[in-house]
Amino acid sequence: MSNNNAILVLGAGQLGMAMLRHLAPRVNRIDGASLSVLLRPSAIASADPAKQQDLAELQGLHVAIIEGDLAAQSSAKLAATFSRYDTVISCTGFVGGPGVQRKIARAALDAGVKRFLPWQFGVDYDVIGRGSPQDLFDEQLDVRDMLRAQQATEWIIVSTGMFTSFLFEPDFGVVDLAANTVSALGSWDNAVTLTTADDIGALTTEILFAQPRISNRVVLVAGDTVTYREVADALDRLRPGKVTRREWSVAELKRQLAAEPQDTMRKYRAVFAEGRGVAWDRARTFNAERGIGVCGLEAWMRENLARPDQERPAAARGRISETLISE
Structure with a gap:
């Protein structure tokens, strides 16, 4: 059964690490809550000093490390992993290739997670529309269509502009x-x-814990x-x-x-x-509204x-x- 306060972050790159650094202090103050990160086996076993430093930092933050491969594993396999969590936050980017963002979203929905934040930490794909010069953006719109077509899983899209x-x-x-x-x-x-990666991590944390609860909408930050x-x-x-x-x-x-x-x-x-869809007024952002x-x-x-x-x-x-x- 999914723990109501169990959060899984996908990836520990620049954004993933920033997200985990800001989430950990909040989660660690909640009785029974947990914070985990999904990493590729190669990242966990890496001898690269920078990777080893990140792993040591995660241990110090009390973040559990879960092994998985978003590109290689099937949607069903990912759904089995995601089903143990209440909230899944994707910080993985596009490097998995075409179709991976749809697969992650499908897995989150099939897993029945209560809340899902897809990898949409970038431009406003709704405004850009389909058929843009960056063909991967059409997949981002596919993900939005999938989320908007259902009601079982709450979703939040955080639009940040360019890192x-x-x-x-x-x-x-x-x-x-x-x-x-x-x-x-x-x-x-x-x-x-x-928006800096650190601010994205901080603001996403505030969005997740905001009251009244934010759900099923695009949130602009800058x-x-x-x-x-x-x-x-x-x-x-x-x-x-x-x-x-x-x-x-x-x-x-x-x-x-x-x-x-x-x-x-x-x-x-x-x-x-x-x-x-690549720029918006700072006065309309979540961070401006909340000061x-x-x-x-x-x-x-x-x-x-x-x-x-x-x-x-x-x-x-x-x-x-x-x-x-x-x-």
């Missing part, structure tokens, strides 16, 4: 610190909503909403020398994508250039871009698969 650190990933191509260049996607007046011009201006203020500015039109980005249609970053650049402090763009930059010779932020280095894409 703040992802904006500074060289492979994404917007901010190139080494070349001191900023590239606007679509136009300099296009905006993007940004650390900041900025135009690409404001990004370039902030870099001019915080780093020596003026950045070189270039603008990529939607047409140009779609031509680039057509030349390499399987390139993930080109897909993302084209979506953000179109400007739909919860968050980390804005300049605060993040001051903390992570302190050294002018630093080519990429520490929070992003080696984490490209754990930001928008996660692990």
